[in-house]
Amino acid sequence: MTGGRRDRLAGFAFVGPFLALYAFLLIYPLFMGIGLSFHRADLFGARRFVGFENYARAFADPIAWQALWNTFKLTVLIVLPLTAITLALALALNRATRGAAIFRGIFFASSVLSVTIVTLIWRFILTPDAGLVAKIVTTLGGTPPPFLSDPNLTIPALAITTIWWSVGFPMMLFLAGLQQIPADMYEAAALDNAGPWTRLFKITLPSLRRTLILVIMLQTAAQLQLFGQAQLLTAGGPSGASRPVVLLIFEVAFGRWELGYAAALAELLFLLVLSVTFIQYWAVGRAAKEER
Amino acid sequence: MNPRARLSPAALVAVTIGAAIMLAPLLWTILLSLKANSELMRDTASAFSGPYTLENYRAILVGSSVTHWLLNSLIVSLGTTAGVLILCSLAGYGFARLDFPFRRSLFVFVLLGLAIPEQAVILPRHQLFAWLHLHNSYPGLILPGLVAPFGVFFMTQYFRAIPVELDEAAMLDGASRFTLFWKVLLPLTRPAQATLGVFTFLGSWNDYWWPLISATRSARFTLTVGLASAQMNYAQTSGLGFLMAQAVFASLPILIVYIIFQKQIVAAMAGAAVR
Numbered sequence: 001m002t003g004g005r006r007d008r009l010a011g012f013a014f015v016g017p018f019l020a021l022y023a024f025l026l027i028y029p030l031f032m033g034i035g036l037s038f039h040r041a042d043l044f045g046a047r048r049f050v051g052f053e054n055y056a057r058a059f060a061d062p063i064a065w066q067a068l069w070n071t072f073k074l075t076v077l078i079v080l081p082l083t084a085i086t087l088a089l090a091l092a093l094n095r096a097t098r099g100a101a102i103f104r105g106i107f108f109a110s111s112v113l114s115v116t117i118v119t120l121i122w123r124f125i126l127t128p129d130a131g132l133v134a135k136i137v138t139t140l141g142g143t144p145p146p147f148l149s150d151p152n153l154t155i156p157a158l159a160i161t162t163i164w165w166s167v168g169f170p171m172m173l174f175l176a177g178l179q180q181i182p183a184d185m186y187e188a189a190a191l192d193n194a195g196p197w198t199r200l201f202k203i204t205l206p207s208l209r210r211t212l213i214l215v216i217m218l219q220t221a222a223q224l225q226l227f228g229q230a231q232l233l234t235a236g237g238p239s240g241a242s243r244p245v246v247l248l249i250f251e252v253a254f255g256r257w258e259l260g261y262a263a264a265l266a267e268l269l270f271l272l273v274l275s276v277t278f279i280q281y282w283a284v285g286r287a288a289k290e291e292r
Numbered sequence: 293m294n295p296r297a298r299l300s301p302a303a304l305v306a307v308t309i310g311a312a313i314m315l316a317p318l319l320w321t322i323l324l325s326l327k328a329n330s331e332l333m334r335d336t337a338s339a340f341s342g343p344y345t346l347e348n349y350r351a352i353l354v355g356s357s358v359t360h361w362l363l364n365s366l367i368v369s370l371g372t373t374a375g376v377l378i379l380c381s382l383a384g385y386g387f388a389r390l391d392f393p394f395r396r397s398l399f400v401f402v403l404l405g406l407a408i409p410e411q412a413v414i415l416p417r418h419q420l421f422a423w424l425h426l427h428n429s430y431p432g433l434i435l436p437g438l439v440a441p442f443g444v445f446f447m448t449q450y451f452r453a454i455p456v457e458l459d460e461a462a463m464l465d466g467a468s469r470f471t472l473f474w475k476v477l478l479p480l481t482r483p484a485q486a487t488l489g490v491f492t493f494l495g496s497w498n499d500y501w502w503p504l505i506s507a508t509r510s511a512r513f514t515l516t517v518g519l520a521s522a523q524m525n526y527a528q529t530s531g532l533g534f535l536m537a538q539a540v541f542a543s544l545p546i547l548i549v550y551i552i553f554q555k556q557i558v559a560a561m562a563g564a565a566v567r
Contacts, residue, residue, distance in 0.1 A: 010469045011392025018383035018444060019398065025417065026405055026439045032416035089310065092303050100299075105554065106311045109318075112550045112557075113543055114498035116519040120539045121317045123523070124324065130336040130532065132320045164314070225411055228500045232520055246411055253415050254505055263415050270412040277407045 036263035043257035054264035064265060066240050067248040070155065074230075074244055075223040077159040078166070083215055086167050090174030091204070104171070111168030115228030122161040123148070123233060154234045154242035161229055166222075170215045177211030178204070210287040217280030221273050245269050325349070325540045329531035336532070348537035357510060358538050361518035362545070364507075365497055367430055368514055372437035372496040373489050379438060380488065381481065384447025385473050389459065399448070405441035410501065418505055428512045433503055437496050443488050450484040451477065490549065490556045497546055515542045 037054055041047045058064050089107055093100045110118070125132045126147040134144035147157040181204065189199050205212075227246040230236055236243030236251070243251075245265065253262035299307065324332065326344040352358045386392075387399050417436060418427075426432035454477060462472045503514045513521065519542055522535060550557065 007390055007469070008392040011386050011390035011395065014386030014390060014473075015383045015392075015398065018379040019402070021379065021435070022402060022405060022439050022441070025420075025436055026408060026413060026441075029413040029416040029420060030408060032420070033413060036416055036419075085310075089307070092299060092307050095299070097298075103307055103311055106314050108557075109547070109550065110314060112494060112498075112546050114516045114519075114546075115500050116516045116523065117539050117543050120519060120523050120535065121321050124336070124532070124536065125317050125320065130332075132316070135337045164317070167314075221409070225409055227411075232523060249411065249415075250501075253418075259415060259419070266411055266415060270409065273409050273412075274407060 033263050034267060036260055037267045038264075039260045041258075041260040041263075043259075047260075050260070054261045055268070057261060058264050058268060063240060064245075064248065067243050067245045070240075070242060071224055071226070071244040071246075073155050074159060074162075074226055075220055077155065078162050078223045078226075079216060079219045081159075082163050082166055082170060082219060083212070085163070086170035086215070087174050087208075087212070089167065089171045090178060091200075093171075094175055094178045104175070107171055108168035110165055113165070115165075116232065118161060118165045119229055119232040122157075122164070126157055126161075126233075148234055149238055151238050151241035154237070158226070158229050158233060158242055161233060162223070162226065165229075166219070170219065173211055173215050173218075174208065177208045181207045207291075210284055210291065213280065213283045213287055217276055217283070221276045221280070224269065224273050224276065321536050321539055325533055325537035327533045329533045332532045348531070348533045349541065351534055352537055352541050356538075357513070357518060358515075358541060360511070361513045361515045362542070364430075364433075364512060365515040366545075368433045368437075368503075369493050369496040371430065371434040373493045375434065375438045376440045376443050376492045377485055377489055380440060380443035380447045381478060381485070382473075383444045384449075384451050385477065387444070387448040388451035389456075390469075402441050402444050405439070406445070414501060414505070421506060427506050428509045430512075432506050433512070433514065436502055437492070437499065440492065443492065446488055447481070447484060450481050454480055486553070487556045490553045493549065494546065494557070497549075 038049060038051060039047045040050045040053070093104050093107075113121075124130060128134050128144040128146045128148075131144070131147075133147070137144045145153055147153045185203050185207070186199060189203055194202065225246050226244050227250065230242055230244050230247045231250065234242045236247045246269070249262050249265045249269070252258050252265065320339070323339040323344075324336065325348055326346070327339050328343075328345055328347060331338045383402075387395065387402075421427055421432050426435070458476060458480075459472055462476045467476070498516060499514075500516045500520070503517045504520065507513055507517055510518070510521075519538060522538060
């Protein structure tokens with residue numbers, strides 16, 4: 001490539017606008033947030049440096065632990081069924097038929113809706129007086145379960161709503177993974193008279209390992225940050241029984257305006273998400289190496 | 293597995309039940325939106341039978357805030373999409389083709405952004421925008437969406453895949469760097485622009501948390517925030533049918549985008565997979 005001073009200037013002119021915004025709107029706030037977490041900063045009153053006080057408070061706060069436990073339950077209740085369902089869907093719909101294409105379109109459609117619309121729809125599926133489930137259960141002679149107010153049912157209700165909303169993306173990832181398995185592997189298996197289950201466990205699933213790790217890790221990182229569904233559908237209630245960490249951060253920051261404490265909670269969650277992301281990079285990289 | 297083979301009957305039944313679970317909530321919403329509010333107030337089961345009416349949709353079009361929120365969403369999403377395409381194409385070309393100091397380290401620096409989730413920066417960003425008086429404004433809603441490290445990565449990869457001989461030929465003809473970028477290479481990246489564009493539009497259209505805290509006045513609500521407020525303030529008096537008609541109305545633009553750009557969306561998903 002022809003170098004020179006003009007090229008260098010041109011280089012900065014092309015990448016400069018993005019880098020400026022990137023530094024100002026992502027990197028600077030990232031460090032601002034770390035700084036904020038070491039301060040007592042309320043809506044009114046001066047900022048005061050307090051060292052690790054906000055972090056100590058977080059570790060001693062039963063509400064924060066409750067939110068973390070809720071987040072953990074939500075993540076498990078969403079990621080495991082979602083992975084199994086979308087893997088099964090991808091296996092069933094990895095076909096070049098018109099019917100399979102229509103089914104794929106149906107299963108992906110919910111993913112393009114916003115969280116507000118999804119919760120609006122599911123509120124009137126689950127609500128015990130007017131919801132669709134209630135109408136069906138009552139017709140069958142039962143009593144509709146109070147999905148949105150029973151502390152044992154709110155987290156499953158959020159999980160079901162989220163799974164319904166999220167099947168499209170992991171299904172597409174699995175389909176993309178299936179497309180990459182060489183056809184001759186199956187031809188060789190056919191010559192060996194391998195049955196469908198043998199082919200599934202000896203060829204398909206081992207070849208999908210990288211995608212499987214990717215789906216589980218991406219979904220885990222996403223669900224650790226679940227927010228809108230809980231805020232809109234259950235408001236984290238009853239008495240915090242379905243309040244995930246991000247909703248707690250939101251309430252502490254924009255309800256109580258304790259920005260320093262909210263920032264400390266956000267940094268702790270960030271560490272958790274970051275470790276999941278790094279495990280993902282490491283595990284996917286390792287799986288890719290072993291495939292070669 | 294033979295990709296042309298038919299599904300086994302058991303699998304077909306399972307997939308059909310799954311599809312019904314995916315579609316039933318949508319159909320139920322549409323049915324509710326077509327009923328008179330007074331009838332639904334007595335019993336929502338009335339949605340299973342007529343008479344149906346378009347009254348709720350008429351109420352949206354005349355004198356509700358929903359059309360205004362739709363316009364805000366369009367401005368914000370189109371602004372974000374245009375901005376992301378411009379910034380990421382420029383940066384992608386720069387990183388792929390130009391030689392300048394710290395190029396590699398700067399590229400790695402951008403990739404690190406992929407690991408920073410929104411919740412880690414949203415509180416300080418909210419403060420920052422308050423100092424700059426950017427809340428309740430279109431720039432305030434658009435600017436955070438312009439920071440798209442994935443878009444830069446995606447465009448860089450795409451520019452790298454274009455043969456360098458093209459550049460050299462154009463340079464011999466005396467084209468400047470910018471002419472080369474604008475006239476020769478950019479048109480070749482159209483498929484990538486479509487993919488990144490649709491992806492960005494979807495993300496921006498459905499964004500919830502940032503507009504929720506940045507646009508606090510109804511005049512600047514996007515559809516997601518507007519519908520959230522309608523949902524929160526919902527009382528039997530405001531009308532269930534009207535509420536559900538808003539949900540259907542708000543989903544229409546994005547479902548239309550989805551149907552038209554299905555191919556690009558799938559490509560974008562596959563692109564995220566190789567990341």
